[in-house]
Amino acid sequence: MNHLKDKIKLDFRSDEPLYMQLVRQVEQLVLTGELNQGDQLPTVRELATELRINFNTVARAYRLLDEARLISTQRGRGTYIWEEPTRETVERLRQISLAELARRYLDEAAGLGYDAPAALDAVRDNMKPGNPEHEDVGADQAIEVKNEQTQQTQRRTSGE
Amino acid sequence: MNHLKDKIKLDFRSDEPLYMQLVRQVEQLVLTGELNQGDQLPTVRELATELRINFNTVARAYRLLDEARLISTQRGRGTYIWEEPTRETVERLRQISLAELARRYLDEAAGLGYDAPAALDAVRDNMKPGNPEHEDVGADQAIEVKNEQTQQTQRRTSGE
DNA sequence: TATACAATAGTACAAAGATACAATTGGAGG
DNA sequence: CCTCCAATTGTATCTTTGTACTATTGTATA
Structure with missing residues (x-):
């Protein structure tokens, strides 16, 4: 039974933003091996409903995790724990x-x-001209909050 | 044995839609002559299964290619490379x-x-210079028009 | 209070999937 | 042959899912 929602606890009174709490906790679950490569995460709407928050907040957390290469969000398909290239x-x-x-x-x-x-x-x-400088893809890099939209980061890991 | 599926590589993490990746790659295979007139493409379900995607995504790509007159999709029969691209x-x-x-x-x-x-x-x-394989090849070399009839009568589902 | 800004919510949309359907083919049984 | 019917193939439509953009809310600060 892998119900992610049961492993996530949000503190609505914390000064830490909800999306940041989400990021940290998912990050933790991945790093401790409770979530494994290829595992599908709940959809943004599903998790949002469970946690009684807006799905955009979940989406925001997912986006940060995606940019940190910890998960892979795929429109129309779902969100998965990042898989290392073979x-x-x-x-x-x-x-x-x-x-x-x-x-x-x-x-x-x-x-x-x-x-x-x-x-x-x-x-x-x-x-x-505005070409993406390839950022470092360190595995254990901390996840940073980006207040402004960072529209770079198109990802091209030649699949499979 | 021409297994189209082996020539198609999808990148699930790309920001380019899957169906668009398909369109481009089939286009390229046709234009480089790896696929020839009258060749049958895999069925939407077959290719979809191989690529681990929904067959409607393949159908979407096929439809675009059909509209571009590059292939001919025929309900109940299959999909074929178009007889004579202009x-x-x-x-x-x-x-x-x-x-x-x-x-x-x-x-x-x-x-x-x-x-x-x-x-x-x-x-x-x-x-x-000194790289022999870059001699200029004419445009007509990529796709050759054959008037020879193919094994099936081509009926078009999408007009002409 | 007014202003600014970050966090969250709302709305609209595009990509991909699910399901039901229609056209074609081919074989069984007459 | 002919008819029927099941299997195969593409099609149509709706749902699911993530994304982009905008609006609202709350809070710190002048």
């Missing part, structure tokens, strides 16, 4: 050099009928 | 694909810890 994936990525990646890109572009200069231009065109 | 369709999709290819390349490079300028340099470095 050993093979990591190894594969490690072995691929940037040069190989570039060559492969050029090959694929050639397959579409584009010559190298055109492919080069395409890369240039698609490197936007 | 030149304009091919050209349009080629351009979209190149941009998408470039973005994906940048993403993958970022995943390895390289920023965009570094990725750009890598492309430049690898397109230097």
Whole structure:
């Protein structure tokens, strides 16, 4: 019986915001192994109903946890405990050099009928100015509150 | 054996919708000639099962591809690569694909810890002369029009 | 009191899933 | 052959789920 709601206790009188209480407690549950990789968390509405709070508050907590790479929220599907890339994936990525990646890109572009200069231009065109600096992905990094919207953090861990 | 499912990689954590990832990847497979006219695609349920997603998500992608005249979906029969994509369709999709290819390349490079300028340099470095496989290939090479009839009479569900 | 701002709630929306349905095919039984 | 019917395949529609944006509330501070 993995009822997350039973493991979460909110103190409505604390000065600590509700969403922050949620973040800490879920974080704790994951780190202590009460929640494991791939486990599905309650939906934002489900948990919100159980805890008698607004689902946006849960969503906010989930978003922070997502940005901290502790969980993975997927619209229309649900929210899951973050899964580490498989050993093979990591190894594969490690072995691929940037040069190989570039060559492969050029090959694929050639397959579409584009010559190298055109492919080069395409890369240039698609490197936007506000490009995300890749933040460090440390596992045990503390979760920080961000008061302002941080719209970066698109996540691309080549799946599976 | 052409197992489409092996050529499709979904990233569940991407901010790009699953059905859109499907559309792009099928487009690319067609344009690079890995899928040819008359080839039957997996059924929506088959592909969905393989990819661990709902078959309606596959159906959504198929519908978009059908509207783009790239494939032909036929209720009760299956889904097939469209007989004869027009030149304009091919050209349009080629351009979209190149941009998408470039973005994906940048993403993958970022995943390895390289920023965009570094990725750009890598492309430049690898397109230097002495790389025989980058000779200019014509556009018509990617998709060849065959007038030969395929094994089934193609009836279209979505007009012509 | 007035102002500012963070926390929370409300509303609208997009992606993905569930379910029921319609068209096509193919085989069994006449 | 023909008819019937079950299985297969795509379609239509609604529900579920997370996201974005706005509004409200509460509290600290001038």
